Amino acid sequence: MAFQIVMDHTGDTRHHFNPDDVQALAKAEERFKKLTGRGFTAAVRTASGEVSKVQSFDPNAEETVFFPRLVGG
Amino acid sequence: MFRFQRSLLAVRIRIHALRQLYRKVLGEITKDARGLQLMRDWLSPDQRAQFDDSGTFEVVGCHSGKRYRIYRGTAQNVFEIDEAGQLKLGLCFTPYGNLVAGDAMLAQKIALETDESSALAVANRFLPRGRINAHG
Numbered sequence: 001m002a003f004q005i006v007m008d009h010t011g012d013t014r015h016h017f018n019p020d021d022v023q024a025l026a027k028a029e030e031r032f033k034k035l036t037g038r039g040f041t042a043a044v045r046t047a048s049g050e051v052s053k054v055q056s057f058d059p060n061a062e063e064t065v066f067f068p069r070l071v072g073g
Numbered sequence: 074m075f076r077f078q079r080s081l082l083a084v085r086i087r088i089h090a091l092r093q094l095y096r097k098v099l100g101e102i103t104k105d106a107r108g109l110q111l112m113r114d115w116l117s118p119d120q121r122a123q124f125d126d127s128g129t130f131e132v133v134g135c136h137s138g139k140r141y142r143i144y145r146g147t148a149q150n151v152f153e154i155d156e157a158g159q160l161k162l163g164l165c166f167t168p169y170g171n172l173v174a175g176d177a178m179l180a181q182k183i184a185l186e187t188d189e190s191s192a193l194a195v196a197n198r199f200l201p202r203g204r205i206n207a208h209g
Contacts, residue, residue, distance in 0.1 A: 007108075007180065008170065008172070010104055011107040011108050011111075011173055012107060012111060041180070041183065043183045045115060049117050051115065051187060053187035053188055065111070065179070067172075068168040068170050068172075069169050070184055070192055070195050071168075072196055072197040073149060073196075073197060
């Protein structure tokens with residue numbers, strides 16, 4: 001099971017999906033495009049624990065986190 | 074009889090208000106705790122140990138190699154630090170929207186570690202006056 005975590009005012013919203021399910025994968029990719037299109041940054045963790053920013057949907061990513069665009073405080 | 078009904082109504086209103094307050098407070102605690110848990114899960118082992126020890130953690134900027142310390146909070150909580158670990162400069166940048174502290178801190182970490190120059194481009198600078206110049 002893979003999941004996408006979207007940070008929001010409720011803490012976060014988690015979308016679980018089965019990467020072996022073609023329909024679920026397409027829906028996850030659509031969500032990825034929609035969020036990044038709205039300015040969200042997407043990041044994944046590597047097996048070693050390093051974090052990397054991703055520009056395109058990775059169907060093998062087990063966990064992707066999305067956060068809204070940064071603003072100066 | 075009328076007085077009794079009025080006092081009963083007042084009690085019900087108070088109970089309802091208390092329930093609402095309880096739900097609100099519990100909800101806040103829950104989302105704060107979830108944000109901190111998510112952040113903690115995404116920290117490196119070293120950062121996690123720092124956070125558990127002092128409530129802060131350090132990150133290295135991907136472009137400059139500079140070190141930053143992130144304190145608990147949503148704004149005015151990121152500082153560039155010198156070689157001795159002393160605060161040099163405050164940087165104020167945060168994700169748009171009303172996010173909880175754990176989420177904001179995780180976003181700040183990811184931004185500095187993966188796209189430092191973009192984070193610095195939006196950040197406002199401030200002097201770290203009043204902030205304890207040590208961990209915690």
